[in-house]
Amino acid sequence: MANILLVEDDTTFSQILEGFLKKHGHEVDAVYNVKNGIRSLEKKEYDLLLLDYRLTDGNGLEVLNATKERGMHIPAIIMTSFNDVRTAVQAMRSGAFDYITKPVNADELLLVLNEALNRKTTTTAPASQQQNALSGFIEGNSEVSKKLYEYIKLVAPTDMSVIILGESGTGKEYVARSIHSLSKRADKPFIAVDCGALSKELAASELFGHVKGAFTGALQNKKGLFEAANGGTLFLDEVGNLSYEVQVKLLRALQERVIQPIGSTQQIRVDVRIITATNEDLPSANGNFREDLYHRLNEFKMDVPPLREREEDLEIFTQHFIKLANQELGRQIKRLSSGAMTVFRQYDWPGNLRELKNVIRRMVLLTESETAGMESLPDEMTFSVNQMPKTQSTDLKALNEGNEKELIKEILRQVKNNKSKAARLLNIDRKTLYKKMEKYQIEG
Ligand SMILES: Nc1ncnc2c1ncn2[C@@H]1O[C@H](COP(=O)(O)OP(=O)(O)OP(=O)(O)O)[C@@H](O)[C@H]1O
Numbered sequence: 001m002a003n004i005l006l007v008e009d010d011t012t013f014s015q016i017l018e019g020f021l022k023k024h025g026h027e028v029d030a031v032y033n034v035k036n037g038i039r040s041l042e043k044k045e046y047d048l049l050l051l052d053y054r055l056t057d058g059n060g061l062e063v064l065n066a067t068k069e070r071g072m073h074i075p076a077i078i079m080t081s082f083n084d085v086r087t088a089v090q091a092m093r094s095g096a097f098d099y100i101t102k103p104v105n106a107d108e109l110l111l112v113l114n115e116a117l118n119r120k121t122t123t124t125a126p127a128s129q130q131q132n133a134l135s136g137f138i139e140g141n142s143e144v145s146k147k148l149y150e151y152i153k154l155v156a157p158t159d160m161s162v163i164i165l166g167e168s169g170t171g172k173e174y175v176a177r178s179i180h181s182l183s184k185r186a187d188k189p190f191i192a193v194d195c196g197a198l199s200k201e202l203a204a205s206e207l208f209g210h211v212k213g214a215f216t217g218a219l220q221n222k223k224g225l226f227e228a229a230n231g232g233t234l235f236l237d238e239v240g241n242l243s244y245e246v247q248v249k250l251l252r253a254l255q256e257r258v259i260q261p262i263g264s265t266q267q268i269r270v271d272v273r274i275i276t277a278t279n280e281d282l283p284s285a286n287g288n289f290r291e292d293l294y295h296r297l298n299e300f301k302m303d304v305p306p307l308r309e310r311e312e313d314l315e316i317f318t319q320h321f322i323k324l325a326n327q328e329l330g331r332q333i334k335r336l337s338s339g340a341m342t343v344f345r346q347y348d349w350p351g352n353l354r355e356l357k358n359v360i361r362r363m364v365l366l367t368e369s370e371t372a373g374m375e376s377l378p379d380e381m382t383f384s385v386n387q388m389p390k391t392q393s394t395d396l397k398a399l400n401e402g403n404e405k406e407l408i409k410e411i412l413r414q415v416k417n418n419k420s421k422a423a424r425l426l427n428i429d430r431k432t433l434y435k436k437m438e439k440y441q442i443e444g
Pocket residue numbers: 092093136137138139166167168169170171172173174175237277279320353354357
């Protein structure tokens with residue numbers, strides 16, 4: 001049984017959800033706006049937040065942010081319309097656990113809910129779990145994927161700090177886990193920290209620990225994640241979110257291999273390999289990121305390409321996620337129909353592998369036969385693909401490229417050729433933008 005705070009402004013839907021969750025043994029407090037959502041947090045402790053994205057007085061992320069400001073680590077699931085998937089992806093960067101698209105499917109909700117309740121913000125994966133993570137790792141067929149895997153194998157046995165660059169949902173944490181599992185630290189802890197989910201005030205104490213009385217609320221000595229990862233690997237996801245103060249401490253920990261818990265005079269020796277991930281290249285994208293720290297973290301850099309640039313991998317990932325969803329849901333789906341696969345190839349997957357996994361899970365849920373077809377796809381997905389300008393061409397690849405080129409030209413025109421802005425709007429990194437401009441011979 002879990003205590004759930006539901007923030008949803010559609011009262012009828014909220015009642016349905018409340019009834020459904022109660023039927024499954026959970027306690028539910030339902031409120032209808034951001035203000036009351038935040039108020040509820042102050043009154044009671046919750047195990048999970050279920051947040052509608054668009055609310056009358058703001059959006060669900062504001063409730064999530066309020067938890068962070070109060071140093072609470074409550075997993076949050078964002079409910080969003082399919083058209084807001086991009087926003088949902090942003091939400092993951094702000095520390096949301098997962099998102100589900102509306103109309104909400106009951107089985108899918110239960111599945112995501114249970115996953116969220118079983119996982120905390122930071123995870124220490126024992127060796128056996130790491131093995132599982134690795135055995136589920138798909139290398140991919142595309143050239144970029146092969147190269148990525150080569151890099152993983154190359155850098156894993158060294159002690160180098162690695163920066164993994166890639167859009168949300170491309171598999172950066174998976175890459176980090178595989179580097180750890182192939183390293184000589186494999187039998188030591190791998191600790192993943194979502195820096196986007198850490199509150200500014202408590203980030204330093206989470207990472208470095210504190211002693212009793214160091215600040216209001218420090219009732220006991222607390223070991224930091226650095227110490228917990230000793231001998232192993234610390235994975236700092238969304239590292240660009242760390243405050244300047246924490247960056248200074250992190251640099252010191254890396255240079256001197258010692259940490260000092262907040263309020264303590266004692267120095268603790270640590271041996272930790274750092275792997276970081278970011279969706280924008282630092283420090284160019286984040287003026288507040290210290291260059292000296294960046295260079296220390298960037299002993300080896302890897303790009304994880306977005307799904308739309310790994311077309312050759314789409315099939316193998318699709319099969320993999322069908323298999324996973326079959327296992328999770330006790331189904332026997334064998335394949336997607338060719339129509340559904342065509343939509344998959346045309347769609348631009350702003351949420352990358354995470355979105356692919358979610359879409360497939362939903363399709364598997366909704367399919368009774370062995371083949372999942374277009375009818376199990378979210379309507380908006382087929383719609384967004386059909387919205388693409390019609391051409392005489394029957395060549396899908398050419399069609400996609402034509403659209404991509406036009407969009408890039410248009411955005412560059414709108415932002416007067418400011419590449420950083422254009423890349424942000426296009427939801428790609430600058431390097432990818434330059435590559436595409438070169439490919440399509442766009443001047444700028
Ligand atoms: N190589 C892979 N093989 C199999 N599954 C993968 C692989 N890479 C990613 N996935 C799947 O895609 C999902 C997203 O991956 P992951 O969490 O590593 O992405 P991320 O880039 O770290 O996301 P974020 O930027 O939001 O933190 C995971 O749930 C995982 O199931």
